[in-house]
Amino acid sequence: MTAVATGVGAGTLAPVRAFDAFLGDPADDDAVISTSRSVLLDERSAFPDDEITAVTAFGLQRWYIPAAHGGALTDALVPLLMIRHLARRDFTVAAAHGKTFLGAICAWVADGSIATRMAGLVETGGPVSWGLTERGRGSDLSRSATTAQLGADAVRVDGGKWPINNAVRCRAMTVLARSDERGGPRSLSLVLVDKDEAEPATIGYEPKVASHGLRGANLAGIRFEGSVVGPDTVVGPEGHGLEIVLKSLQLTRPFTTGLSMGAVDRALQTALDAAAVPDGAHGRLLDSPTARRSLGVAVADALLVECLMLVGVRSAHAVPAEMALVSALVKFLGPDTADLLFRDLTRLLGARALVVGTETSGALHPSAFGAFQKAARDSRVVGIFDGNSVVNLNMIVNELPNQLRPAPTPPLAEVLAPLRADAHFDALDTTALRLVTRHGSRLLRSLPAFVDAVDDGRTSRAAVDAARWIGREYTALLVEAETLPRQSQPDPLAFHLAERFALVFGGACALAVHLARADSVPGPLGDSDVWLAAVLQRVANRLGADPVQAPVADALLDAAVRAHAAGSAVTLLGSWTARS
Numbered sequence: 305m306t307a308v309a310t311g312v313g314a315g316t317l318a319p320v321r322a323f324d325a326f327l328g329d330p331a332d333d334d335a336v337i338s339t340s341r342s343v344l345l346d347e348r349s350a351f352p353d354d355e356i357t358a359v360t361a362f363g364l365q366r367w368y369i370p371a372a373h374g375g376a377l378t379d380a381l382v383p384l385l386m387i388r389h390l391a392r393r394d395f396t397v398a399a400a401h402g403k404t405f406l407g408a409i410c411a412w413v414a415d416g417s418i419a420t421r422m423a424g425l426v427e428t429g430g431p432v433s434w435g436l437t438e439r440g441r442g443s444d445l446s447r448s449a450t451t452a453q454l455g456a457d458a459v460r461v462d463g464g465k466w467p468i469n470n471a472v473r474c475r476a477m478t479v480l481a482r483s484d485e486r487g488g489p490r491s492l493s494l495v496l497v498d499k500d501e502a503e504p505a506t507i508g509y510e511p512k513v514a515s516h517g518l519r520g521a522n523l524a525g526i527r528f529e530g531s532v533v534g535p536d537t538v539v540g541p542e543g544h545g546l547e548i549v550l551k552s553l554q555l556t557r558p559f560t561t562g563l564s565m566g567a568v569d570r571a572l573q574t575a576l577d578a579a580a581v582p583d584g585a586h587g588r589l590l591d592s593p594t595a596r597r598s599l600g601v602a603v604a605d606a607l608l609v610e611c612l613m614l615v616g617v618r619s620a621h622a623v624p625a626e627m628a629l630v631s632a633l634v635k636f637l638g639p640d641t642a643d644l645l646f647r648d649l650t651r652l653l654g655a656r657a658l659v660v661g662t663e664t665s666g667a668l669h670p671s672a673f674g675a676f677q678k679a680a681r682d683s684r685v686v687g688i689f690d691g692n693s694v695v696n697l698n699m700i701v702n703e704l705p706n707q708l709r710p711a712p713t714p715p716l717a718e719v720l721a722p723l724r725a726d727a728h729f730d731a732l733d734t735t736a737l738r739l740v741t742r743h744g745s746r747l748l749r750s751l752p753a754f755v756d757a758v759d760d761g762r763t764s765r766a767a768v769d770a771a772r773w774i775g776r777e778y779t780a781l782l783v784e785a786e787t788l789p790r791q792s793q794p795d796p797l798a799f800h801l802a803e804r805f806a807l808v809f810g811g812a813c814a815l816a817v818h819l820a821r822a823d824s825v826p827g828p829l830g831d832s833d834v835w836l837a838a839v840l841q842r843v844a845n846r847l848g849a850d851p852v853q854a855p856v857a858d859a860l861l862d863a864a865v866r867a868h869a870a871g872s873a874v875t876l877l878g879s880w881t882a883r884s
């Protein structure tokens with residue numbers, strides 16, 4: 305089924321729907337990405353060559369290139385939703401193709417001639433990789449040992465990167481390397497190693513990494529042994545490598561929510577399908593109060609991740625100077641919530657959640673459960689790459705003093721404007737990214753105002769009470785954060801506090817999305833504010849309040865079932881899809 309373009313945002317999101325239509329119905333074995341083939345390829349740990357070729361022929365990579373450099377990237381929500389469409393069908397394809405967005409982004413942040421060169425590379429459809437991490441050095445990029453000798457006539461790269469997505473198949477790689485042996489924050493530079501330029505014999509590979517998720521991905525190590533490229537391959541000024549990477553991660557982190565959402569869409573689709581058909585002596589899960597509660601809560605989790613996705617990508621456009629904090633909040637809470645959803649739905653589906661391959665699934669598509677467990681494994685990766693969860697919590701801890709610093713909160717309408725359905729952005733202003741924020745996140749600071757705004761006599765008591773609960777928690781957290789000792793190595797208490805701040809931020813995101821888009825949430829989710837009540841109660845529950853109330857979970861599940869039955873994804877964002 306192909307989406308029909310209606311409503312606000314229909315124009316902006318037209319390419320997303322065109323992409324969805326191009327990809328076709330995944331239940332159809334002849335579709336560009338079919339569920340059956342995707343599951344079988346994963347079982348064989350085989351790379352999805354045909355699928356990647358087709359997506360490249362469509363030209364998805366053009367949406368990775370900013371319009372200023374000749375591409376189609378204006379509003380980043382467009383490629384984000386395209387990645388979501390891909391990941392819903394096959395996470396491996398989405399991660400393998402979307403990797404070029406990450407590999408290229410440092411060039412957009414650096415700007416200048418290297419961005420022009422990168423745009424030319426990406427346009428060809430040749431994959432671009434990002435070489436940051438090294439074996440045994442983990443997240444601590446400042447310890448990178450790969451070296452780059454920057455000369456007037458050439459740049460020479462020596463060392464190794466591991467594990468790298470598309471290490472072998474990439475045409476080029478943006479490599480973080482040590483250009484000054486004296487150390488310090490300006491000792492690393494970025495080099496674009498184009499394999500067509502370097503002598504092939506100087507580049508070697510380590511074997512494919514056999515991984516629990518993303519089995520078919522081209523995940524491997526790469527070695528540079530005197531690889532020489534031209535002097536014009538340095539990405540940004542010499543010594544600015546770490547700074548450019550840290551700024552780029554502020555954009556890629558919210559972008560990974562598209563992957564999480566694709567996996568979550570797939571999980572909900574399988575669970576809602578399975579719950580609607582009788583399963584032996586149990587009957588239908590949809591008729592069991594316990595199962596209904598779990599399903600309703602899973603829908604709430606999915607909608608929370610969607611709110612984080614929207615806030616993340618819109619903040620990158622509207623408040624880039626706050627992304628040091630916002631990207632960490634989104635990148636911690638998004639994958640954490642998706643992991644929770646998969647854990648809960650795995651329990652709900654029982655043995656069927658562990659079925660691999662295309663085992664017969666009764667009335668469901670033969671690959672339904674194989675696709676579920678693939679998505680469950682694949683999506684675990686999101687919490688690890690582009691900064692693992694602990695790294696993001698550490699960043700939140702470092703940002704707490706900025707959040708505490710007194711600052712005026714902009715008017716509510718201004719904070720909400722970027723989230724409105726008719727908001728449109730022409731470009732990402734990478735020059736406005738900052739390594740630290742001045743005053744943390746204005747969206748988080750607006751939480752008390754959101755709570756007051758939602759208590760308007762029209763919003764349900766369930767939503768308002770949960771909002772008030774989260775509002776009080778925020779106030780308490782600010783007091784606790786005041787007393788936190790400043791330490792270079794924060795203690796576990798600080799990490800715990802950061803986790804709670806992230807949850808409160810999640811509540812703020814849901815409130816903001818509700819206030820900004822109340823009239824444009826697609827029915828049936830838009831029929832009432834039950835989605836908001838469920839998400840807020842779920843967030844409050846994770847912070848220590850009572851569980852989501854049965855009538856709230858029930859009502860949200862009913863709305864989700866109606867959306868699902870009408871062929872739509874369970875979504876707060878209208879006009880981007882009808883589920884194919």
Ligand SMILES: Cc1cc2nc3c(=O)[nH]c(=O)nc-3n(C[C@H](O)[C@H](O)[C@H](O)COP(=O)(O)OP(=O)(O)OC[C@H]3O[C@@H](n4cnc5c(N)ncnc54)[C@H](O)[C@@H]3O)c2cc1C
Nearest residue numbers: 434435436437442443467468469685689690691692694698
């Ligand atoms: C599928 C996949 C694809 C990948 N693709 C790429 C790629 O294309 N390019 C690339 O460069 N890398 C890639 N990576 C590497 C990935 O980005 C790294 O694995 C990651 O950044 C390092 O995190 P880590 O959890 O593996 O290791 P570590 O950072 O060593 O973390 C290990 C543990 O140490 C602890 N820890 C770490 N930091 C802190 C801290 N600040 N405070 C407290 N405790 C801490 C945590 O408990 C953490 O879980 C990929 C990884 C995977 C799994």
